[in-house]
Structure formats: structure tokens, C-alpha cells
Amino acid sequence: xxxxxxxxxxxxxxxxxxxxxxxxxxxxxxxxxxxxxxxxxxxxxxxxxxxxxxxxxxxxxxxxxxxxxxxxxxxxxxxxxxxxxxxxxxxxxxxxxxxxxxxxxxxxxxxxxxxxxxxxxxxxxxxxxxxxxxxxxxxxxxxxxxxxxxxxxxxxxxxxxxxxxxxxxxxxxxxxxxxxxxxxxxxxxxxxxxxxxxxxxxxxxxxxxxxxxxxxxxxxxxxxxxxxxxxxxxxxxxxxxxxxxxxxxxxxxxxxxxxxxxxxxxxxxxxxxxxxxxxxxxxxxxxxxxxxxxxxxxxxxxxxxxxxxxxxxxxx
Amino acid sequence: xxxxxxxxxxxxxxxxxxxxxxxxxxxxxxxxxxxxxxxxxxxxxxxxxxxxxxxxxxxxxxxxxxxxxxxxxxxxxxxxxxxxxxxxxxxxxxxxxxxxxxxxxxxxxxxxxxxxxxxxxxxxxxxxxxxxxxxxxxxxxxxxxxxxxxxxxxxxxxxxxxxxxxxxxxxxxxxxxxxxxxxxxxxxxxxxxxxxxxxxxxxxxxxxxxxxxxxxxxxxxxxxxxxxxxxxxxxxxxxxxxxxxxxxxxxxxxxxxxxxxxxxxxxxxxxxxxxxxxxxxxxxxxxxxxxxxxxxxxxxxxxxxxxxxxxxxxxxxxxxxxxxxxxxxxxxxxxxxxxxxxxxxxxxxxxxxxxxxxxxxxxxxxxxxxxxxxxxxxxxxxxxxxxxxxxxxxxxxxxxxxxxxxxxxxxxxxxxxxxxxxxxxxxxxxxxxxxxxxxxxxx
Numbered sequence: 001x002x003x004x005x006x007x008x009x010x011x012x013x014x015x016x017x018x019x020x021x022x023x024x025x026x027x028x029x030x031x032x033x034x035x036x037x038x039x040x041x042x043x044x045x046x047x048x049x050x051x052x053x054x055x056x057x058x059x060x061x062x063x064x065x066x067x068x069x070x071x072x073x074x075x076x077x078x079x080x081x082x083x084x085x086x087x088x089x090x091x092x093x094x095x096x097x098x099x100x101x102x103x104x105x106x107x108x109x110x111x112x113x114x115x116x117x118x119x120x121x122x123x124x125x126x127x128x129x130x131x132x133x134x135x136x137x138x139x140x141x142x143x144x145x146x147x148x149x150x151x152x153x154x155x156x157x158x159x160x161x162x163x164x165x166x167x168x169x170x171x172x173x174x175x176x177x178x179x180x181x182x183x184x185x186x187x188x189x190x191x192x193x194x195x196x197x198x199x200x201x202x203x204x205x206x207x208x209x210x211x212x213x214x215x216x217x218x219x220x221x222x223x224x225x226x227x228x229x230x231x232x233x234x235x236x237x238x239x240x241x242x243x244x245x246x247x248x249x250x251x252x253x254x255x256x257x258x259x260x261x262x263x264x265x266x267x268x269x270x271x272x273x274x275x276x277x278x279x280x281x282x283x284x285x286x287x288x289x290x291x292x293x294x295x296x297x298x299x300x301x302x303x304x305x306x307x308x309x310x311x312x313x314x315x316x
Numbered sequence: 317x318x319x320x321x322x323x324x325x326x327x328x329x330x331x332x333x334x335x336x337x338x339x340x341x342x343x344x345x346x347x348x349x350x351x352x353x354x355x356x357x358x359x360x361x362x363x364x365x366x367x368x369x370x371x372x373x374x375x376x377x378x379x380x381x382x383x384x385x386x387x388x389x390x391x392x393x394x395x396x397x398x399x400x401x402x403x404x405x406x407x408x409x410x411x412x413x414x415x416x417x418x419x420x421x422x423x424x425x426x427x428x429x430x431x432x433x434x435x436x437x438x439x440x441x442x443x444x445x446x447x448x449x450x451x452x453x454x455x456x457x458x459x460x461x462x463x464x465x466x467x468x469x470x471x472x473x474x475x476x477x478x479x480x481x482x483x484x485x486x487x488x489x490x491x492x493x494x495x496x497x498x499x500x501x502x503x504x505x506x507x508x509x510x511x512x513x514x515x516x517x518x519x520x521x522x523x524x525x526x527x528x529x530x531x532x533x534x535x536x537x538x539x540x541x542x543x544x545x546x547x548x549x550x551x552x553x554x555x556x557x558x559x560x561x562x563x564x565x566x567x568x569x570x571x572x573x574x575x576x577x578x579x580x581x582x583x584x585x586x587x588x589x590x591x592x593x594x595x596x597x598x599x600x601x602x603x604x605x606x607x608x609x610x611x612x613x614x615x616x617x618x619x620x621x622x623x624x625x626x627x628x629x630x631x632x633x634x635x636x637x638x639x640x641x642x643x644x645x646x647x648x649x650x651x652x653x654x655x656x657x658x659x660x661x662x663x664x665x666x667x668x669x670x671x672x673x674x675x676x677x678x679x680x681x682x683x684x685x686x687x688x689x690x691x692x693x694x695x696x697x698x699x700x701x702x703x704x705x706x707x708x709x710x711x712x713x714x715x716x717x718x719x720x721x722x723x724x725x726x727x728x729x730x731x732x733x734x735x736x737x738x739x740x741x742x743x744x745x746x747x748x749x750x751x752x753x754x755x756x757x758x759x
Contacts, residue, residue, distance in 0.1 A: 065754070066753045066754050067754050068753075068754050068755065070539060070540060070756065071429070071537050071538075071539060071540065071541060071542055071712070071755065071756060072428055072429060072459075074431055075429075075430065075431055075753070075754075087752060155575075158575075158576055159576070160576055160579060160580075161575055161576055161579060175730065176730060176732065260518075260571060260573070260574060261571050261574045261576065262571070263517055263569070263571065263726040263727075263729050263730045264726070264730060265726075266723035266726065267719035267720070267722065267723055268723070277716070277719055279402075280401070280402050280405075280715050280716075281713050281715060281716045281749060281753075282402070282405045282430065283749070283752055283753055284409075286752060
């Protein structure tokens with residue numbers, strides 16, 4: 001959420017950085033240290049309290065193991081090194097679920113971002129009427145909480161109660177073959193509008209002169225979209241892609257909701273569901289180890305994607 | 317481009333942090349150890365109590381009215397496995413658990429193994445109350461020990477057979493008294509386009525009730541180690557029986573407690589349900605169009621002439637470790653689950669079926685029930701309650717066992733596995749879960 005704002009301010013300070021060197025040097029001398037502390041402190045305190053400390057506790061928790069004597073002996077938590085991580089890497093169900101969300105992401109993220117880009121381009125095109133309405137209409141599903149969306153679509157997919165019973169009674173969309181894509185459809189429905197808005201706001205920032213120049217060169221709307229707009233919204237596409245990859249790996253609400261009406265969704269269907277199930281055993285140390293591994297996997301995957309897109313961008 | 321990278325890094329950090337915060341647990345265990353003594357505080361006391369029984373506030377209000385010195389603040393939340401247990405575990409971890417909590421029998425060992433419960437055997441009144449309860453309900457709260465008590469039984473779920481008497485009669489089917497007859501009836505009903513029942517893939521405690529009735533066990537605890545026997549002979553017999561019904565399309569496999577499932581009962585597609593006493597209300601609310609068409613009979617037996625019943629559900633009121641008012645908490649828990657005024661109130665607001673001998677004779681539990689064509693159905697359940705074996709033991713990680721067996725049952729319902737395989741996998745994963753927490757398992 002903070003990302004677009006950071007981009008904007010980053011651009012602004014970079015522009016200012018191009019000013020004279022003396023100005024930069026003068027600014028370096030801190031004139032009001034206490035007022036700076038006063039402004040930063042609330043953020044810093046909350047950041048430490050709600051991000052850094054919990055991360056530290058989770059990492060610490062993941063290094064503990066339980067010891068006890070007898071069947072109802074008192075439990076003691078002792079330092080166990082990386083024992084929980086050994087269990088994580090031995091856990092077949094967890095890695096199956098990681099594979100499942102990767103497959104989900106490879107298909108769903110391009111489809112969703114493709115639609116988001118298409119809608120954004122349509123909204124930006126001078127040929128379309130009723131832009132305000134469509135902008136709101138596309139964005140509206142994002143206002144529906146994920147769980148509610150999942151319940152709603154669950155009804156639509158239901159073999160016997162669906163308004164599209166003619167279809168759903170023949171093709172069981174909640175069966176093992178289809179349910180992953182049924183969930184993908186729900187996620188796409190919710191998030192297309194959100195991603196569209198990020199791309200659309202980038203489109204609005206493109207200076208009109210560029211379009212004028214293109215038109216003078218004889219480019220039509222399709223050509224402008226393909227050769228000017230899409231290359232210029234590339235950073236926004238990369239951003240939305242990374243956010244979507246993160247979201248995919250952390251899929252929880254939709255499949256958890258689908259669990260109650262589909263036989264195919266197990267308690268370890270996605271990595272986050274495995275973590276949730278483990279923490280309700282309750283085996284918090286193992287759940288913490290799962291979380292740390294999932295967070296690291298998310299980091300690796302997102303940075304790999306960034307590196308890949310940057311290289312592809314440099315080549316072109 | 318560089319700015320995008322920085323922005324994305326920020327986004328990454330933020331969401332990774334979110335992922336981690338979601339799972340960060342509290343401080344290490346609360347220690348425990350020193351057994352609390354059961355002495356009156358000698359001053360005014362306020363107790364906190366968490367439950368999910370609808371309308372329990374009414375019963376608590378009756379208590380508060382009469383006991384100015386022991387006031388109870390009740391808080392209600394979602395049912396145990398839907399979130400309240402998780403809250404309890406977190407509260408215990410954080411050292412701010414309520415004084416009293418609602419805990420189902422199958423979850424008591426889990427709280428005991430996490431060292432979350434006070435032993436009520438320190439309180440004379442609790443020990444003296446044993447005779448008021450049905451033997452098997454008392455067995456559920458002693459966890460197989462001789463002289464320890466970890467909760468006061470509140471209600472029970474003896475199982476019987478709910479069936480559509482109108483449809484059975486039209487089809488000329490006698491009410492099945494054995495599981496063999498039940499299968500024969502299933503064939504006849506299937507020929508007429510219906511299903512005799514729906515096999516639930518998620519109600520593993522219902523399946524445990526079947527195993528219970530068959531005289532089987534899933535767990536045993538000799539004090540030194542747990543024995544896990546999800547694949548015991550009785551358990552596998554029950555699994556094979558239902559597997560056969562599923563394979564031959566003689567039972568429906570709708571996901572339980574969904575609208576689809578309600579619809580299957582409401583439309584008359586499914587003709588019977590092997591359920592607990594509290595199921596009486598579930599049918600009435602889920603299948604309102606069938607009012608007056610249902611009856612209740614004792615459960616089918618494995619051997620003709622046997623008289624065994626299973627149990628599904630039932631809960632206790634437990635006192636959490638760390639309470640300063642064991643005496644008062646135990647006093648309230650006893651009153652709530654033995655006094656006629658409290659049991660009457662609980663029965664009226666939430667159809668609680670008491671765990672005491674006297675409670676089963678409440679006036680409301682001897683009357684005919686309109687939804688069941690005026691049949692005094694609770695007489696059947698009182699008979700079933702007396703037939704429940706007192707020996708059934710629950711394991712210390714039932715949430716996990718239920719989830720894993722349910723995953724397997726789902727696969728069986730969709731035809732890609734069998735119930736027997738599900739139990740085998742559940743057996744293995746339960747042993748893994750116990751060993752992961754250093755809970756000793758016998759070979």
C-alpha cells in the first residue's frame with residue numbers, strides 16, 4: 001500500500017538532488033534534532049513494537065523445542081537449534097502446498113495482471129465513455145472482504161444450489177480437478193480492480209505531449225497503447241507483479257473458506273493453511289519455523305523476479 | 317527503475333513482517349507446578365468465564381443474583397474449534413486466561429498436556445459430586461486417572477438414529493436395528509432415488525462415536541506413554557463398513573453443515589442421520605419443511621441384541637491454570653452443571669442435554685417434541701446415554717488428528733482414497749505430532 005507513495009516521494013527527492021551541491025551540504029547540518037526525533041519516534045516505536053519485535057520473537061520461537069516427562073508432564077521449552085527447520089524440510093504436505101501455490105501463481109498472476117492492464121488501457125483510452133462508472137465498477141470487488149467473496153462464489157459454484165446449476169451439476173467446479181482454478185477465479189475477481197487502479201494511476205502521470213508527438217508521427221490508439229503506454233507503465237506492472245507473488249504465497253482466506261464446502265481442499269492446501277493448522281495443535285515453534293521459511297521463500301522469489309525483470313529491461 | 321526497486325523492497329519488508337507477526341507466539345510457558353489449594357478467598361470475588369453456549373448469560377444471571385460475593389462475568393465467543401480453543405491457548409501462554417472455560421471432552425487432554433488446567437480434585441465438593449454424574453461423563457473429565465478431575469461435565473451427546481418415519485413407512489422399510497439391516501435399507505432407499513444418510517467427511521468426532529459404539533479405542537494412556545490406535549480392529553471395521561457404502565453410492569457425501577447439506581435433508585433426498593441428542597435441533601433448523609416427519613430410534617447395533625451407544629460431543633467446564641479462586645470457580649462450575657435451575661435454564665436457551673442423572677429427568681426432557689411428531693425423543697436418548705462405554709479416551713492433539721483424518725476422509729469421499737487409508741495416515745501423522753512435542757508414544 002505504501003509502495004506508490006514511496007515511488008512518488010522518491011522521484012521528487014531525486015529531482016531535487018539535481019540542484020546545487022551547496023544546498024545539499026547545508027541541509028546535512030541537523031538544525032532541529034529533537035523535533036526530528038519527535039516526528040520519527042511514533043513511527044519508530046510502532047515499527048519496533050509491531051514489526052521488529054514480533055519478527056525477532058518468531059525467529060526465537062522457531063529455535064525452541066518442547067521437552068517433557070511422561071504423558072502429562074510439565075512442558076519446558078528449551079533451545080533446540082535448527083530442529084524445527086529439519087521438520088519443516090521433511091514435511092511433504094508443506095512442500096506440496098508450496099508447489100500448489102506456485103502453479104497457482106504462474107497461471108493466475110499473468111491472467112490477473114493482463115486483465116488489469118487491459119482495463120486500465122481501456123479506461124485511459126479516449127474512445128471509451130462512462131469512465132467514472134467503469135473505474136468504480138472494476139474496483140468495487142476489492143471492497144468485498146476475501147472471505148465474503150469466497151462464500152459468494154462458493155454458492156455460485158455449488159453443484160445443487162447454484163443459479164447456474166445446468167453447468168455446475170455437470171462440471172463439479174469444487175472437485176479436485178477444478179477447485180484450484182475456482183479459487184484463482186475468486187482471487188482474480190477481487191484483485192483485478194486493485195491492480196488496475198495502480199496501473200491506471202501510472203498511465204495518468206504520462207505527459208500528454210508524448211501522445212501528441214506519437215499522433216503527429218501517425219500512430220493510432222492501439223499503436224500508442226502498445227509502444228508508448230505499456231513500456232511506460234512497466235514499473236507499475238513490476239510492482240503489482242511482486243505484490244501479487246507475495247499475495248499468492250500467502251493465500252489463506254479464500255482456500256480456508258472453500259474448505260467447508262469442497263472435498264478437495266485439505267487443511268494443508270496452502271503454506272499459510274499449514275501454518276495455521278500447526279499453530280492450532282498448538283505447536284507454535286514448528287508454526288514459527290514454517291513462517292520463517294515461507295517469509296524467506298517469498299523474499300527469494302520476489303527478488304529473483306525483480307532481478308529477472310531488470311535484466312530483461314536492460315536487454316530490450 | 318531504481319525507485320521501483322526501493323518501493324518494492326519496502327513492500328516486501330512490510331508484507332514479510334506481516335507474515336511473521338501473524339504467527340509470533342507469546343512468551344514461554346507459564347510454569348505451573350504449585351498445585352493450588354481449594355480454600356475460600358474470604359472476600360468478594362469476581363470470576364471470568366468464557367463459553368460459546370447461546371443464552372448462557374441467563375443462567376449466569378441467576379447465579380449472580382443469588383451470590384453477591386462471587387460474581388461471574390461471562391464472555392461468549394465462537395465454538396471451541398472455531399477459535400475459542402486457540403484463544404484459550406494464547407491466553408494461557410500470555411498468562412491471562414479466564415478463571416473458567418467451556419471445553420469439550422475431546423479437547424480436555426489437549427489442554428491438560430499443555431498444562432492449562434487446574435486439578436479440581438483438591439475441592440471436596442467436586443469429588444463428592446461424582447455420584448450425580450453418569451459414569452462415562454465423569455470418566456471423560458478424569459482423563460483415565462484415579463484421583464484427578466479436570467473439569468465438571470456439562471452436557472453429553474449420546475447418539476441415536478434420526479430417521480424419516482414417513483418415508484421409511486411408505487417404502488415399507490422396518491427401522492434397522494443392526495448395521496447390516498441399515499445397509500439393506502440403504503440399498504432399498506437408493507433404488508427409490510434417495511440416500512439413507514450422508515457420510516460426513518469433516519465430522520471426525522461423529523466417526524469416533526461410531527468407533528466408540530463398536531467398543532473400539534483411538535487412544536490409551538498408561539501414564540508413561542500414549543498408545544495411538546486409530547487403526548484398531550474396531551476402528552477399521554467401522555471404516556470398512558462406511559467405505560463400502562461410499563463405494564456403492566449408497567450414501568451421499570455432501571460437505572456437512574453447508575446449505576447444500578441442509579438442502580439434501582430438507583428436500584427429502586437423505587432419509588436418516590446417525591447423530592447425537594443435540595442433532596435434534598440441527599434438523600429442525602436445517603430442514604424446516606420436514607417438520608413432523610422425523611422419529612428417533614436407538615442406534616443400529618453391530619451384533620443383533622447388543623445395546624451399545626456412541627457419543628458425539630459434550631463438554632465440560634474447566635478451571636484454568638493460574639486462577640486465584642479455585643474454590644469459587646469450582647463452586648460455580650458445580651452449580652451450573654448440577655442445580656435444577658441452571659440446567660433448566662441451559663436446556664431452555666440452548667437445548668443443553670445434562671450430564672447428570674437427575675438432569676435427564678427435567679420436565680422439559682420428558683415431553684413429546686412437536687417436530688418429531690410428538691414423540692418423547694429424549695426418552696430414547698436417556699436410554700442411549702446409559703449405554704455409552706465409560707472407557708473411551710481422547711488423544712492430546714485432537715485438533716490435529718481431526719484435521720488430518722478429515723483430509724483423508726475427503727479424499728475417500730471423492731473416490732481417490734479409502735477411509736482405512738485415511739485412518740492409517742491419521743495414525744502416522746498423530747504419532748509425528750506427538751513426538752514433535754516430546755509427548756511419549758508407546759511403540
